[in-house]
Amino acid sequence: MVNAYMMQVMMPLNYLGYVYREIRQSLVDMGEMFDLLGQPAEITDKPDAPDLQVEGGRIQLDNVHFSYEPDRPILQGISLTLEAGQTLAIVGPSGSGKSTIGRLLFRFYDVEKGALLIDGQDVRDVTQDSLHRSIGVVPQDTVLFNDTIYYNIAYGRPDASQEEIIAAAKAARIHDFVSALPNGYDTTVGERGLKLSGGEKQRVGIARTLLKNPPILLLDEATSALDSQTERDIQESLKAMGQGRSVMTIAHRLSTVVDADQILVLQQGKIAERGTHSELLQQAGLYAQMWQHQLDTPGVSPSSDHLSVNRNSDNV
Numbered sequence: 001m002v003n004a005y006m007m008q009v010m011m012p013l014n015y016l017g018y019v020y021r022e023i024r025q026s027l028v029d030m031g032e033m034f035d036l037l038g039q040p041a042e043i044t045d046k047p048d049a050p051d052l053q054v055e056g057g058r059i060q061l062d063n064v065h066f067s068y069e070p071d072r073p074i075l076q077g078i079s080l081t082l083e084a085g086q087t088l089a090i091v092g093p094s095g096s097g098k099s100t101i102g103r104l105l106f107r108f109y110d111v112e113k114g115a116l117l118i119d120g121q122d123v124r125d126v127t128q129d130s131l132h133r134s135i136g137v138v139p140q141d142t143v144l145f146n147d148t149i150y151y152n153i154a155y156g157r158p159d160a161s162q163e164e165i166i167a168a169a170k171a172a173r174i175h176d177f178v179s180a181l182p183n184g185y186d187t188t189v190g191e192r193g194l195k196l197s198g199g200e201k202q203r204v205g206i207a208r209t210l211l212k213n214p215p216i217l218l219l220d221e222a223t224s225a226l227d228s229q230t231e232r233d234i235q236e237s238l239k240a241m242g243q244g245r246s247v248m249t250i251a252h253r254l255s256t257v258v259d260a261d262q263i264l265v266l267q268q269g270k271i272a273e274r275g276t277h278s279e280l281l282q283q284a285g286l287y288a289q290m291w292q293h294q295l296d297t298p299g300v301s302p303s304s305d306h307l308s309v310n311r312n313s314d315n316v
């Protein structure tokens with residue numbers, strides 16, 4: 001009997017200890033969360049900053065210097081102009097600072113020296129909200145939410161109608177795939193989109209960006225995680241998406257940039273070469289070397305139609 005009483009007393013006490021530990025831990029977590037929320041943002045809007053007014057989407061970098069850490073410069077005097085409606089490609093070895101230019105455009109960081117202008121307005125003088133609304137990004141790896149395909153596309157503009165979402169999916173060439181699924185647009189994509197293949201995920205990302213319909217487009221190695229066939233398919237969607245917009249495209253595979261109005265070769269934070277594809281080939285510099293290297297490497301070779309374009313221009 002004594003034993004039974006003891007048990008009955010001990011069990012709740014034991015449980016109380018458990019609850020006490022849980023509450024303590026939760027309080028600690030909450031404290032950390034509030035600390036995080038209390039962190040002042042490094043990048044803030046100026047008081048009374050106006051919204052960005054995009055007319056054509058002309059982007060200008062004027063002698064931009066930038067470093068993440070004080071003693072390691074990343075960008076050292078980058079100047080470039082992307083005319084409204086044109087396509088500018090940035091290529092170069094990994095770590096040369098290509099993505100950093102995109103981050104600066106989005107104003108995740110402020111430039112150290114120089115300026116970054118969109119249609120003549122310094123990105124530091126306008127609201128971040130309007131800036132982020134004007135630029136659409138297709139990153140290398142699109143992040144999807146563990147929700148339906150419909151939700152993930154609609155995330156580009158939550159107030160879009162169903163027709164608009166389906167139109168965006170069609171333009172991104174994913175509509176047929178989605179319609180063929182048993183649950184259609186209500187299919188859940190799984191944690192971070194793991195139930196979709198890389199190409200499908202990327203197309204959902206493109207549909208999302210199309211729905212957002214931004215005047216400026218930033219493609220950061222949007223197709224480098226894909227096989228060549230999928231890349232070619234998606235390249236079409238991307239090309240269609242670029243119509244009438246300013247496009248800054250960062251690319252790993254040179255075959256994807258041959259049509260760009262201007263190609264910049266970035267090397268160790270500086271622009272080593274610039275020009276069109278055929279101009280750069282004629283210069284026989286770094287770009288020509290990279291091009292030759294990709295031709296020689298099986299698996300990443302540019303598609304055959306680009307090859308013939310290349311030969312023709314050589315003959316001329």
Ligand SMILES: Nc1ncnc2c1ncn2[C@@H]1O[C@H](COP(=O)(O)OP(=O)(O)O)[C@@H](O)[C@H]1O
Pocket residue numbers: 068069074093094095096097098099100101
């Ligand atoms: N948040 C960061 N903090 C410190 N260094 C960074 C950060 N992000 C990138 N870097 C460094 O900046 C350099 C350029 O990065 P990035 O622009 O991403 O190169 P890539 O040309 O491959 O896109 C790299 O050497 C990288 O290590």
Ligand SMILES: [Mg+2]
Pocket residue numbers: 098099100220221
């Ligand atoms: Mg990068």
